[in-house]
Amino acid sequence: MTLEARSISVDYGKRRVLHGVTFMARPGAVTAIVGPNGSGKSTLLGAVSGDLPHEGTVSLGGRDVARMPIWQVAAQRAVLPQASRLAFDFTVLEVVRLGLQSGRSGDRADIPMRALARVGLAHYAARTFQELSGGEAQRVMLARVLAQVWEPVDQGEARWLLLDEPVSSLDIAHQLQVMQIARDFASAGGGVVAVMHDLNLTALFADEVTVLSEGEIIAAGTPGAVMTDAILSRAYGCALKVSTPPARNIPYILPHAAAS
Amino acid sequence: MVAETQSFTAPRDRHLFARQLHLWLAAFLIFCAALSLQFGAADVRLSALLGKLVTGEPLSQMERIVLFDIRLPRLAMGGLVGAALAVSGATMQGLFRNPLADPGIVGVGAGAGLGAILAIVLGSMLPLGLTQLIGAQLVPVAAFLGGWGSTLLLYHVSTRGGRTSVATMLLAGIALGALAGAVSGILVYIADDQQLRDLTFWGLGSLAGASWGKILTAGPLIVISIAAALCLGRGLNGLALGEATAAHMGIAVQRMKSVAILSVAGATGAAVAISGGIGFVGIVVPHLLRLACGPDHRTLLVNAGLLGASLLILADVIARMVISPAELPIGIVTAVLGAPVFLWILLRRRGVVDL
Numbered sequence: 118m119t120l121e122a123r124s125i126s127v128d129y130g131k132r133r134v135l136h137g138v139t140f141m142a143r144p145g146a147v148t149a150i151v152g153p154n155g156s157g158k159s160t161l162l163g164a165v166s167g168d169l170p171h172e173g174t175v176s177l178g179g180r181d182v183a184r185m186p187i188w189q190v191a192a193q194r195a196v197l198p199q200a201s202r203l204a205f206d207f208t209v210l211e212v213v214r215l216g217l218q219s220g221r222s223g224d225r226a227d228i229p230m231r232a233l234a235r236v237g238l239a240h241y242a243a244r245t246f247q248e249l250s251g252g253e254a255q256r257v258m259l260a261r262v263l264a265q266v267w268e269p270v271d272q273g274e275a276r277w278l279l280l281d282e283p284v285s286s287l288d289i290a291h292q293l294q295v296m297q298i299a300r301d302f303a304s305a306g307g308g309v310v311a312v313m314h315d316l317n318l319t320a321l322f323a324d325e326v327t328v329l330s331e332g333e334i335i336a337a338g339t340p341g342a343v344m345t346d347a348i349l350s351r352a353y354g355c356a357l358k359v360s361t362p363p364a365r366n367i368p369y370i371l372p373h374a375a376a377s
Numbered sequence: 378m379v380a381e382t383q384s385f386t387a388p389r390d391r392h393l394f395a396r397q398l399h400l401w402l403a404a405f406l407i408f409c410a411a412l413s414l415q416f417g418a419a420d421v422r423l424s425a426l427l428g429k430l431v432t433g434e435p436l437s438q439m440e441r442i443v444l445f446d447i448r449l450p451r452l453a454m455g456g457l458v459g460a461a462l463a464v465s466g467a468t469m470q471g472l473f474r475n476p477l478a479d480p481g482i483v484g485v486g487a488g489a490g491l492g493a494i495l496a497i498v499l500g501s502m503l504p505l506g507l508t509q510l511i512g513a514q515l516v517p518v519a520a521f522l523g524g525w526g527s528t529l530l531l532y533h534v535s536t537r538g539g540r541t542s543v544a545t546m547l548l549a550g551i552a553l554g555a556l557a558g559a560v561s562g563i564l565v566y567i568a569d570d571q572q573l574r575d576l577t578f579w580g581l582g583s584l585a586g587a588s589w590g591k592i593l594t595a596g597p598l599i600v601i602s603i604a605a606a607l608c609l610g611r612g613l614n615g616l617a618l619g620e621a622t623a624a625h626m627g628i629a630v631q632r633m634k635s636v637a638i639l640s641v642a643g644a645t646g647a648a649v650a651i652s653g654g655i656g657f658v659g660i661v662v663p664h665l666l667r668l669a670c671g672p673d674h675r676t677l678l679v680n681a682g683l684l685g686a687s688l689l690i691l692a693d694v695i696a697r698m699v700i701s702p703a704e705l706p707i708g709i710v711t712a713v714l715g716a717p718v719f720l721w722i723l724l725r726r727r728g729v730v731d732l
Contacts, residue, residue, distance in 0.1 A: 168621045191627025204474035204617045205672035208391070215614055215626065265626065 118144050118193075118275040120308055124173035125164045127157075134160050136332045137173065142325065144275030144308040147299050149319045151312075152329035153353045158312045159199065159281055161329065165310065166196045166279050178274065194277035195265040199285065201258050203246050209233065209257050210242040216264035228267045232260040235298060237291075251286040259283060259295060269307025278302055280311040284318065296322040316357075316370040320344055328352050344368045395676035398669070402683035406456070409690040413452045416694055418702040419443045451587040453596070455693045456686040458584070458652045461599045461644035463685020464678055466659025467666075468606045471613030471674050472637045473543055476667070480645040480659050484527035484550050487557040489649040490580070492523020497575050498564045516579065517591065517650040524646035527553055532638050541634045582653035582708030584693050595647040602643035603682060605636055610675030613637075617672070655708045657715025658685055664722050 120142045127135040135157045142148035150158045164171040167182065167190070175182045182190055195216070203212065213229040233239045236256040241249070249257060259280075266276040278299065284292040292315070299309045300322050313319045319326060319340065326343045328336040330352040336343045341361070349357045349370065361368045415423040421443040429436060436444070465480040472478070480486070496519035531553060535545035568576065612633040615623035620630050648655075662685045666677055692710040699705060 166625065168624075187624065187629055188627040191625060196622070196625040198619075198622060201618060201622065205476065205667065207617065207672055211391075211671065211673065212618075215618065 118178040118277075118308065120165070120175075120177055120194075120277060120310065121179075122161070122165050122173065122175045125161065125175070126172040127160050127164050127169050134332050135164065135171070138329075138332070138334045139173075140165070140327060140334065140337075142308055142310050144270075144277075145303055145306055146324035147303045147309045147311065147322055148325040148327065149311050149313045149323035150327045150329060151314075151316060151319055151352075156329040156352070157332045158329055160332075162279055162281050162310065162312050166194075168196075177277070191265065192271075192276075193266075193274070194279060195262040196279045197259055197262045197281060197283055199281045201254065206245050206247060208242065209238065209244050209246055209249070212246050212257055213261045213264050216261035225267070228264050229260070232264040232267065233257070235263060236260045237294065252288065252291060255283070255286050256291065256295070259298070263298070263302075266307070269302050269305040275306055275308050277308040277310070280309065282312050282314060285314065292318060316344065316349065320368045320370065340368060341366065344370065391671040392673055392676065395666075395670035395673060395680065398666075398680050399676070399683065402680055402687065406683055406687045406690075409687040409694075410452055410456070412694050413455065413690045414444070414448050416698055417443065417448055418697065418704075419447075421448075446589075447587075450589050450592055451584050451693065452690060453592050454587040454651060455584050455690040457592065457596055457599045458648040458655065459658060459685040459687070459689025460603060460682040461648040461685075462655060462658040462689070463662040463681040464603050464606050465641040465645045465648075466685075467663035467674065467678050467681040468609060468613070468637050468641050469659070470663055471609070471616060472634065473547065474617060474619075476664060477660065480641050484531045484553050485524040485642055485645040485649060486654065487550075487554040488527025489520040489524035489646060490654065491527075491557040491561055492519040492521070493579050493653075494561045494564045494576060495519055495523070497579065498568045498572050514590075514594070517595070521595075521646050521650035524649055525642050527557070528638065528642035528646070532635075540631060541638070543634070578706060579653045580708070581706030582655035582711075583704075583706045584652055584696075585704060586651070591651045595651045598647045599644050602640040602647070605640040606644070607678050607682070609633055609637055609640075610673070610678055613674040613678075614672075653706075653708065655689070655711055657711050657719060658689060661715045661718050661722075662688060665718070668722070 122138070122140040124137045124139060125135055126133060126137045134155075138157075138161065140150075140161060150161060152158050160169060163169040164173070165175050167175070177185075177190075177193055185193075207215075210229055210233065213232055216232070217225060217228060230239060230242065233242055236259050238253065238256055238260065241253065241257070246254065246257065262278060262280075266278065269276055280299065283299070284295050287295060296318055299311060303309045303324070311323075313323070323340055326336075326338065326340050327334055328343055328348060335352055336348045344359055346357060346359050349359065355372065358371050359368045360371065411423060419439070421440050426436065426440060426444060462480065466478075469478040469480050470476050493516050496516045500515050500519075531546050531549050532541065534549045535542050565573065565576065612623070612628045612630070615626045615628040616630070616633070618626075624630050645659075663677060663681050666680045666684060670676065670680070689707070689711070692714065693707050695714075696705040696707045696710045
């Protein structure tokens with residue numbers, strides 16, 4: 118169940134923002150898409166998730182997503198948008214239950230509460246979604262997405278989580294919590310694609326990193342191979358210093374203090 | 378995480394309450410129907426008729442006419458129109474993701490009004506054969522065609538490349554409403570006194586013209602439209618999170634929008650055609666139900682149909698009773714009762730209503 122996006126181009130009006138990029142992700146791994154603002158990260162995810170009209174094909178396990186029935190796609194992959202607006206006073210639990218609507222029926226009634234517990238918000242179940250803070254709302258939406266693809270592997274096929282900046286409005290503890298959830302989903306055999314801003318968090322949790330710059334992929338591979346001074350400095354257009362402490366082979370990235 | 382091993386109990390379930398409400402509202406509908414058969418200008422009482430049924434005494438000619446030709450069709454029409462308006466209101470609010478949306482947004486009201494005015498003012502100019510063919514049904518037929526036609530026009534204008542933009546539909550609806558208003562204004566200007574009186578009463582709405590003929594014409598369309606809308610609960614719930622997210626959850630968004638718009642045009646168009654302009658049912662009924670048991674459209678649509686039918690039947694009883702033996706236009710009753718409720722809802726929710 119590899120996720121493949123081949124020769125993806127996206128235009129906003131007359132401006133082309135993605136130039137025929139080919140992107141791949143495998144189940145069992147967290148694949149991060151990084152790059153500066155406006156490099157096309159979210160656009161790539163939007164094309165992969167089918168939100169944006171695009172050239173090129175997206176396939177799941179070799180099958181063209183555009184030709185699959187919409188309910189089948191929904192049973193196979195869930196998408197967490199950057200921000201969510203909700204109409205009407207649904208409770209937190211009702212919002213998470215919406216995620217259950219797709220996919221097959223059966224004894225799944227307890228999944229929403231377990232998904233809420235997974236993001237640490239089970240005690241908020243009866244609250245109105247509208248009264249949550251931005252970070253809490255984002256975690257509830259993650260719970261909804263988790264409920265949609267609760268088992269990372271279903272009937273021998275990997276399911277997918279597509280996350281657009283899943284930690285953007287979270288404090289550091291919840292950033293770690295959410296990334297750990299993504300990590301666990303991948304470890305259990307599912308696939309995760311996440312658009313990320315935080316390079317250190319990416320180095321810590323991603324198995325594969327794709328670096329975008331000006332609508333093109335300039336590097337893809339393991340964090341150790343991709344997150345180098347040269348590649349990152351080129352992508353972000355500023356001097357960045359990557360270090361790797363010998364104890365754990367995980368790079369961390371520091372900006373070169375230009376002032377000093 | 379410890380959370381995984383614990384068992385969590387879900388909080389009190391609004392959904393369960395909403396489903397129990399189906400039964401309570403069905404009982405309320407029966408109660409309102411009984412009231413509607415009991416009271417009227419003629420001194421014929423349902424209780425007395427039931428007594429005759431028990432003793433086997435035959436009904437008099439007058440009692441038969443009052444029951445079967447006056448009160449029963451009126452009851453059926455009130456129920457159909459009330460259910461149509463309330464279900465259409467709930468559908469529109471779900472589609473536009475806005476609790477203040479009204480079936481009128483899709484142009485039904487403006488179009489139907491224009492159709493009715495055209496029929497009332499210009500109807501006498503039609504070739505005699507055509508007038509005789511359509512006869513007394515000219516105004517309802519014209520109102521229905523106007524409402525249905527303007528909705529289709531709006532739908533066409535706001536659909537590009539197979540995607541319907543509800544925002545475009547809203548804006549185009551305002552423009553179309555202004556245009557229909559201007560044309561209506563010209564017709565009002567040239568209308569004679571009797572026509573003006575007919576127009577005014579049509580605009581206020583009434584169930585007084587109820588007949589089995591009207592019910593057999595408009596009823597099937599209303600029933601089919603409501604049935605179609607009742608299938609949209611799951612999709613409208615998903616749409617609360619936006620069109621993109623709804624699609625990610627496996628909802629065929631465009632098909633749902635088409636069904637919603639066509640069902641609202643059908644139900645509201647037919648309802649307005651046979652009863653004129655009846656306001657507030659479409660907004661107040663879904664709103665009350667959302668306050669009582671939450672916004673889940675799977676139950677909301679059914680409850681709205683039941684409560685809408687009950688309340689319109691009740692409003693009609695009031696319209697018949699307050700100045701008996703004359704009667705008020707029912708639109709006045711729904712506005713007098715509905716507007717304060719609507720204001721109360723707005724005040725209660727001040728600061729939360731977000732357009």
